[in-house]
Amino acid sequence: ENPELWMKQAYALAEEAASLYGEVPVAALLVRGDQIVGRGTNERLRSERTASHAEIVALEDYNLRFGRWRCEPGTSLVVTTEPCLMCTGALLWARVDHLYFGCEDPRGAGLLRIQPLISEGVYDHRFCSIHGGVLGEECSAMMRSFFSRMRARKEYESDIHFF
Template sequence: AILVDQSNKIVARAHNRCILDNDPTAHAEILAIRQGAKVCKNYRLNGMTLVATVEPCPMCMGAIINARLDTLVFGAFDEKGGAAGSVYNLSDDDRLNHQLKLIPGVMEKECRELMQGFFRERR
């Protein structure tokens, strides 16, 4: 995942480290948000965009909403646990205190193939 500011400058980048760190919360989105908050010295990342290969899970969408990101861009949908339109749509829940713009399905086929290859190597 990458986090970019309003001028499209990359502020943070991260990849999934759950297995490496023995940490179930070490998803790429969470790590990029943590890194971005440190760089910006603010936990609110107003005006920023997160770009991810796959639709975020509920945990990551919670962090995205709490960080007040403006936009989420992702490639492949996660039909088993996605929280930005597939299974849940937390980004559009008006009961929450922040909504964000979604740009789903960017290079969807390529992202899906990339993830399938990644998981094939893991098994």
């Protein structure tokens, strides 16, 4: 596996979603071996669905492609930003084995907050490995730039303090 290679692809998808659709620039790839088996970007503006985070969209893509709710063993998720609580739960239920993320959520409300519970076995499944900071500086800069532009245009009032 080459998480930096996959992260570069996720980064490009995130930039595209932001520039074309005004979405928060987050993208996720489900990878197994050398194949992308699911992909997603934030689609909350386009879909008007609360749960259309990149990770959920990538899982839905996988579900539709393979007709399964559970990922094959050895499946990894590469995502530009630390997953939120909702997405972390979905990734656990889907049995994703390895998780690679770019930048941390500065609010500290996501995966890293509940990692101790996951490690203690509170949930039925745990990630085999979690790796943060994959192209972390680049991903963080992309988020800061996006929210800086939105603040200047007075958009995303509820998310204005994200980065």
